[in-house]
Amino acid sequence: MRIGVLDVGSNSAHLKVMDLKVGAPPAPVTTVKRPTRLAEAVDAEGRVAREAMERLVLSVGEAVYAAAEHGVEELVAFATSAVRDAANQREIVDEVAAATGVRLGFLSGRDEARLTFLAARAWYGWSGGRLLLADIGGGSLEIAHGEGQEPALAVSLPLGAGRLTRAHLPGDPPSRKHVRRLRRRVYERLSETSARVLAGLDDERPVRPVATSKTFTQLARLTGAPRRKDGPYTRRVLELERLREQIPVLASKRAAARAKLPGVSRPRAPQILAGAIVAEALMTTLEIDRVDICPWAIREGLIIRRLQAMSDPAAADAETARLTQAVPAVASRGRSPLRAVPVLTA
The missing domain is CATH 3.30.420.40 (ATPase, nucleotide binding domain)
Structure with missing residues (x-):
């Protein structure tokens, strides 16, 4: 098919x-x-x-x-x-x-998180162990974790890079005051959710942090990850310390100048600063030093769900079917x- x-x-x-x-x-x-x-x-x-x-x-x-x-x-x-x-x-x-x-x-935001988690599970397989997933979109941030195909926790927050840029980062480049206010706002919004996530991971079993989306992919490239032309099977990671170093660089530049940085595309240059702020706050509050970049996301999650239903009709998802x-x-x-x-x- x-x-x-x-x-x-x-x-x-x-x-x-x-x-x-x-x-x-x-x-x-x-x-x-x-x-x-x-x-x-x-x-x-x-x-x-x-x-x-x-x-x-x-x-x-x-x-x-x-x-x-x-x-x-x-x-x-x-x-x-x-x-x-x-x-x-x-x-x-x-x-x-x-x-x-x-x-x-x-x-729904939760279903987006569930299907993106399914894509990550399919990419890494069972050998990936327990996954902790993050996905920064234009309008929302999805977080999920679990050991199976379905996550034990899946949440969506209105912390997308485009939404935050539009609402909180006027100017090109934005003022330092607006950048500070946005960072404080994101940390405040993430503190409770991250505490819930960490509570669900509070044991000795290992966790593999992974991230999807163009925002995470471009931030990884900005901080030294391999280029896209190296293919999807090349391992890419985003390290927290290197990300922190880039936030003031992004904040100081106009969107046109950001688009000339490694990995930052012109369409996403205006919102990559907000994406970096969310990624840094999320990794900090979840106590993560680095995340693996997964090349599959929600589209692949829907495809995997359809493939499952082809072999097992009981696996069909009503939300996907409609x-x-x-x-x-x-x-x-x-x-x-x-x-x-x-x-x-x-």
């Missing part, structure tokens, strides 16, 4: 196409990534601006057209917190459906009805 997972996030609409066969690992076919830049287009009332909505429609349209071109049999389409939490969520979903035929669904739909017929007319938007890197 050929499946496509379309993840509409704060920065991009990202389609991943894989072939699934019982008894074999998912086989990558292609990926398509188009810009949405929703994080920078939310007003004081929480509404996504008209221009960003139009960009989102075009991005989803291009991704859906690519899914049809590659013979995708099932499409799993969902939007993360940038759309889920928008004041005009319904308007956005309806416009995307009318223009592209795709009905975007939503996962996101699944056929590729719209409008996308199969020989060419895309929408104009192309630029490819977005990282």
Whole structure:
């Protein structure tokens, strides 16, 4: 079976196409990534601006057209917190459906954490032992830990890099006062959650800290991890001390200058400082010196869940099933009805 997972996030609409066969690992076919830049287009009332909505429609349209071109049999389409939490969520979903035929669904923050944990488990296998997972997105931070395929604890907090940048880091670069206030706010918000997590890990069994998301990946590269072209099987780690050294560097630079640093992409340069602040506070409050960077995240978690259901129908997940739909017929007319938007890197 050929499946496509379309993840509409704060920065991009990202389609991943894989072939699934019982008894074999998912086989990558292609990926398509188009810009949405929703994080920078939310007003004081929480509404996504008209221009960003139009960009989102075009991005989803291009991704859906690519899914049809590659013979995708099932499409799993969902939007993360940038759309889920928008004041005009319904308007956005309806416009995307009318223009592209795709009905975007939503996962709760906890389900995002659960599925991302499943992806990490599949990547590291049982030899990974007990995993402690963190994922910094544009709108939220997910934390989970456990020894099985399902985490013993899964939580989501509104500490995404895009959300915090928009709300707490005005200016380019932001003032030292705003940076200090944000760090204090993040530490305060994480203190109780981290205490809960540590309480659940309070024994002598070893824990493997892992992190997913472009934010963690780019922070790891910024602090010396291997480049992306070295491949997904190259080990990458993010070390706390090296991360701390980079926060004042990021805080002192304008977004355009950050984009010239190793690993920092132009679309994420405005919010990488907030991402670094969250990562540093999380690692500190969880008493972690380093995290391994896992190349799989929520898209792969959904793919693994579908693969499990192919061999064992009892493994089917109702939350995942309601996101699944056929590729719209409008996308199969020989060419895309929408104009192309630029490819977005990282």
